[in-house]
Amino acid sequence: MTTALLARAVDRPLAVRLRRFVLVGTVAAGLQMLLLSAFVEVGEVNYLLAATVAIEITILVQYVLNNAYTFGDRSNDGRHEFLRGLLTTNLVRGSAIPIQLGVLFALVEWVGLLYLLANGVAIVVSGLYRYVLDARFTWGG
Template identity: 65%
Template sequence: MVRQFLRNLVGGPAAAQLQRFVAVGTTAAGLQMLLLWLFVDYVGWNYLVGATVAIETTIIFQYVLNNAWTFQANRNTGLSAYLYGLLKTNLVRGSAIPIQLGVLFALVEWVSVQYLLANAVAIGISGIYRYVLDTKWTWGGDVL
């Protein structure tokens, strides 16, 4: 599956869409890491609370960018469709929050990985899951 994902990233039929999804996701991951760092190191929140708020913030950020750019052919237009798409992506990405938080917790508490590095790993692990569900359900397109 990973090999096919990487192959399609550079030359498959949905390469442009996948590249845009990865670009948006990478930007959002950077934003999420920055927010997490601010919430934990400057606000003083527990890393799991900070991660939850950072994740939800980037869910909204990614929806706006993905709807406008990544999935422009299947874009949700009109207020009703736009809000319904936002709800759907929140359900998809919200369902990935326990995966991401679980990996984050396990790496920090059981393996003693620094929380920002652990969060980066957790983002990567939940990324393919989010792509497949968002592509199929939120924007109703083909996965690859």
């Protein structure tokens, strides 16, 4: 009985969508960490500026992946819908940039964490916020 209940909960559309969102987010987080490290270590860019650019690049990548995979059943098809969704996700996810940068700054400057570790924490902290807003506004759910 408990196994059947758990199986039904895991197979619900919201659970499937959340797993897909987390998978896309994990790929994007890896890309963001790689970009951040390259900008700081190779480009010698300040970690906050580097994080801002890396975040924006991953916003674009995540939109394409989430539109096709996570929200494929209600994807933004057609040029007009795709561009509207891209603008919307930039506004939605862009509103999370101050949260992520604030957490990053606080953990690096006040706690003394390494910037990559602090960025990983900041990604997780702002992740739920981004999911809720994207699901509601970008893909209208």
